[in-house]
Amino acid sequence: MKYYQNKSILITGASSGIGLEFANQLNEVGANLIITARNEGKLNELAANYHSATVIPGDLSDKSFPGQLYNVIQSKGLEVDILINNAGFGSIGKLLKSDLDTYESMVQVNITALTQLCHLFISDMEIKGEGGIINVASVAAFQPVPYMNVYSATKAYVKSFSLALHEEYKDKGIVVTAVCPGYTKTNFQNAANMSSDAVGIKMLPEDVVRQSLIAHKKGKNLVINGVLNKIMAHSNRFIPSSIALAVTRNLMKKV
Numbered sequence: 001m002k003y004y005q006n007k008s009i010l011i012t013g014a015s016s017g018i019g020l021e022f023a024n025q026l027n028e029v030g031a032n033l034i035i036t037a038r039n040e041g042k043l044n045e046l047a048a049n050y051h052s053a054t055v056i057p058g059d060l061s062d063k064s065f066p067g068q069l070y071n072v073i074q075s076k077g078l079e080v081d082i083l084i085n086n087a088g089f090g091s092i093g094k095l096l097k098s099d100l101d102t103y104e105s106m107v108q109v110n111i112t113a114l115t116q117l118c119h120l121f122i123s124d125m126e127i128k129g130e131g132g133i134i135n136v137a138s139v140a141a142f143q144p145v146p147y148m149n150v151y152s153a154t155k156a157y158v159k160s161f162s163l164a165l166h167e168e169y170k171d172k173g174i175v176v177t178a179v180c181p182g183y184t185k186t187n188f189q190n191a192a193n194m195s196s197d198a199v200g201i202k203m204l205p206e207d208v209v210r211q212s213l214i215a216h217k218k219g220k221n222l223v224i225n226g227v228l229n230k231i232m233a234h235s236n237r238f239i240p241s242s243i244a245l246a247v248t249r250n251l252m253k254k255v
Contacts, residue, residue: 003217005030010080013087015042021205061105066116082132083121085114090151110154130173135162139182166221177216181208181225
């Protein structure tokens with residue numbers, strides 16, 4: 001992974017789960033990290049053990065924070081070679097189980113903040129003539145998911161947006177990779193109130209991140225983590241949507 005050595009890499013949602021694993025693996029190969037999340041204490045604890053890490057705490061559900069994050073990075077004289085948009089959350093249940101404030105925050109974090117950060121940092125990458133963006137989507141991006149209706153819709157946006165962005169900027173030396181993990185062993189399930197036995201085989205964050213970094217290094221615009229997840233994602237092209245939705249609904253009911 002020498003490709004990432006000495007690169008300046010911004011990771012959102014870096015205090016836990018897949019974001020934390022991105023930070024750990026990239027630290028091991030000598031990247032210069034900029035880490036952000038709401039948990040300032042955890043970020044400082046991590047930075048104390050990393051060889052090079054700048055902590056900028058904040059909440060991406062705050063509409064003003066993406067701009068503030070960019071301005072703080074600029075004021076510190078830092079450049080971002082690779083942006084990893086990992087921060088995101090979901091909820092489970094019928095639409096009325098959660099209130100509108102929850103859905104507004106979900107759209108803000110999963111879609112709006114991600115788009116804002118891409119817009120801000122890709123302008124600098126275009127001037128340099130190189131750069132990279134890794135946007136963490138989900139296998140839920142390939143199929144509407146009953147009982148995770150808003151979440152699956154936001155991840156469909158992330159996938160579609162990322163693929164389009166890669167096509168727009170690949171000739172400028174910028175690689176945009178959409179990462180689509182399946183059910184991964186993180187704190188996401190607790191936050192979404194999911195059963196620990198839900199949705200099949202759990203992947204480890206270490207595997208998801210390793211596969212994602214390899215794919216991005218190779219210039220790929222999409223990585224679906226795990227063989228079974230690839231089969232599930234691509235099978236939707238051959239199954240009528242009514243059947244796929246019914247199967248997904250029955251599966252999610254068990255959650």
